[in-house]
Amino acid sequence: MRVVDLTLPLYPYMPVGSVWAWDSPFVLTPVTTHERQGVATHQMSFHSEAGTRLMLTACYDDTAPRIDELDYQKLTNRDTVVLDVPKQAGEEIEPEDIDRIADDPDYREGDAVLLRTGWGDDERYRKLGDEYATTTPHFSLPGAERFAELLKEKRSDLMLTDCAYIGNLGEKFMYPEWSSRKPWDRPPFPSQQARIYLRHYTPQRGAGGGAPDWASSVVLHKATSPVAALANCGALRSKRVKVTVLPLFLAGAHGAPCTVLAVDEPQESQ
Amino acid sequence: MNNVINLTRPITPHSPAGTYLPWEAPYRVEDIVTLKVNGANLFHITMGSGAATRLLAPNLGDPEAATTRDLAPERLLNREATVVRVTPAPGGALEADRLRAAIEAAAPRHGDAVVLVTGWGDTDHWRTDEQYYLDTPFLPEPAAETLAELLSGLGVDLLLTDCAYLDQPRRSPLAQEWISLPPWLRPPWPSDATRVYLDHYRPDQARRDWAATLALTSRIWSVVGLVGCGALPGTRTRLTIAPLPVEGVGEVPCTVIAFPTGDGA
Numbered sequence: 001m002r003v004v005d006l007t008l009p010l011y012p013y014m015p016v017g018s019v020w021a022w023d024s025p026f027v028l029t030p031v032t033t034h035e036r037q038g039v040a041t042h043q044m045s046f047h048s049e050a051g052t053r054l055m056l057t058a059c060y061d062d063t064a065p066r067i068d069e070l071d072y073q074k075l076t077n078r079d080t081v082v083l084d085v086p087k088q089a090g091e092e093i094e095p096e097d098i099d100r101i102a103d104d105p106d107y108r109e110g111d112a113v114l115l116r117t118g119w120g121d122d123e124r125y126r127k128l129g130d131e132y133a134t135t136t137p138h139f140s141l142p143g144a145e146r147f148a149e150l151l152k153e154k155r156s157d158l159m160l161t162d163c164a165y166i167g168n169l170g171e172k173f174m175y176p177e178w179s180s181r182k183p184w185d186r187p188p189f190p191s192q193q194a195r196i197y198l199r200h201y202t203p204q205r206g207a208g209g210g211a212p213d214w215a216s217s218v219v220l221h222k223a224t225s226p227v228a229a230l231a232n233c234g235a236l237r238s239k240r241v242k243v244t245v246l247p248l249f250l251a252g253a254h255g256a257p258c259t260v261l262a263v264d265e266p267q268e269s270q
Numbered sequence: 271m272n273n274v275i276n277l278t279r280p281i282t283p284h285s286p287a288g289t290y291l292p293w294e295a296p297y298r299v300e301d302i303v304t305l306k307v308n309g310a311n312l313f314h315i316t317m318g319s320g321a322a323t324r325l326l327a328p329n330l331g332d333p334e335a336a337t338t339r340d341l342a343p344e345r346l347l348n349r350e351a352t353v354v355r356v357t358p359a360p361g362g363a364l365e366a367d368r369l370r371a372a373i374e375a376a377a378p379r380h381g382d383a384v385v386l387v388t389g390w391g392d393t394d395h396w397r398t399d400e401q402y403y404l405d406t407p408f409l410p411e412p413a414a415e416t417l418a419e420l421l422s423g424l425g426v427d428l429l430l431t432d433c434a435y436l437d438q439p440r441r442s443p444l445a446q447e448w449i450s451l452p453p454w455l456r457p458p459w460p461s462d463a464t465r466v467y468l469d470h471y472r473p474d475q476a477r478r479d480w481a482a483t484l485a486l487t488s489r490i491w492s493v494v495g496l497v498g499c500g501a502l503p504g505t506r507t508r509l510t511i512a513p514l515p516v517e518g519v520g521e522v523p524c525t526v527i528a529f530p531t532g533d534g535a
Binding site for chain 2: 001002003004005007008009010011022024028029031032034036037038039040041042043044045046047048049051052058059060061062068072073076077189190194198201202203208209210214244246247248249250251252253254255257258259261263
């Protein structure tokens with residue numbers, strides 16, 4: 001059995017969870033250390049959607065199931081098809097890209113879908129830093145709508161991708177007003193600046209979690225459970241794999257960091 | 271029929287977890303944005319590296335040893351495991367003889383993980399009850415050393431257990447100085463009280479308070495704080511362990527799922 005870890009590592013100030021106004025960076029604070037006490041323990045602080053993460057409809061719907069209310073059978077050893085949509089920095093996944101993969105002969109009804117752009121390969125996140133998040137390939141709104149349609153048609157309730165973010169990268173408000181600034185001009189949550197910005201980041205001003213900044217994200221959250229920011233997908237050799245997605249078991253959470261493991265070249269009987 | 275058993279203790283701000291030991295940080299959340307105000311639900315988390323169900327690596331007590339990220343994915347996914355049921359002695363001790371007999375009777379196969387089940391995690395008293403945290407079944411240090419030697423000899427590299435800790439907090443020297451204080455005199459990390467206490471807490475004290483943990487984890491990867499093991503039928507199962515993918519640490523919270531196989535499944 002060949003197992004591939006598709007999970008982005010969490011390390012201090014890693015980019016996924018550090019660049020948007022509603023992010024809070026992953027920070028590791030020593031509580032005890034090998035040198036002083038002989039045992040190393042830490043306090044961690046991070047965002048509910050840091051790194052590789054399982055996102056749920058609950059992000060946009062208060063009545064939807066939370067992390068501790070999911071059917072974990074649907075998250076373990078899932079038959080998954082790997083579909084390639086190669087993309088470079090900043091490029092969008094368009095309806096034509098989805099049309100090209102829709103008839104892939106390896107895509108079976110009920111599959112989970114791993115949409116591979118190549119963005120998560122070669123530890124690009126370490127080389128690019130924050131730009132790994134702000135220039136990731138992502139879905140255009142028509143691309144997301146077409147993909148949601150395909151997922152529904154194929155009864156695919158789990159979607160994974162190596163895009164760091166699936167939405168529209170805050171293109172109208174959050175990127176120009178916040179994430180495009182130098183890091184020292186946008187100290188992350190729980191800073192006063194982030195709190196003040198978010199008080200003004202509201203639908204009443206035309207901003208917020210939906211259109212125009214994150215419209216694609218809303219579409220995909222409502223169609224499926226998206227898992228974003230996979231890493232190392234290039235290591236998969238097979239078109240069909242078995243994927244396990246297990247989130248940090250946070251009671252009541254609308255989404256959570258997760259670990260994603262794939263059995264590559266699985267036997268049909270497994 | 272659902273063939274998956276979740277053995278993970280939910281991480282929730284509504285339990286007292288993380289408030290008893292000075293090196294633990296309680297799980298806290300704060301809304302960053304909400305659906306009502308901002309159109310989406312996202313939140314900020316602080317928690318200890320040893321929260322709830324957790325994976326302990328050799329690096330916990332040895333900076334040169336393997337970290338939690340060094341456990342190969344093949345050893346995390348769909349692991350074959352033997353379930354060993356053992357009844358603690360009065361007071362909670364899992365004595366060496368008792369462990370040896372239970373493990374020999376269960377006869378783990380080479381390469382198995384072992385799930386050591388005491389029944390401690392089978393009720394939800396972890397939600398509110400200080401007894402769950404402080405009076406857990408535990409490994410006396412000689413038992414931990416015996417267990418490490420026994421499992422190594424059997425080709426077992428991973429032990430999972432429903433003990434809340436491997437060392438029992440109430441019996442530790444730490445109990446006299448810290449745990450027995452009223453809660454308002456021991457506010458949890460990152461309080462000034464914990465920082466000052468830990469500044470005076472030296473390796474010889476850690477070697478006493480963490481004796482079993484260090485003896486076991488120096489040789490055997492360990493998962494502590496399982497719940498719901500009573501739902502495991504028979505003596506064989508498959509397990510997947512999903513640790514939070516933090517780099518450079520010796521302990522992290524993890525999610526553990528079991529797929530019963532063989533007898534009783």
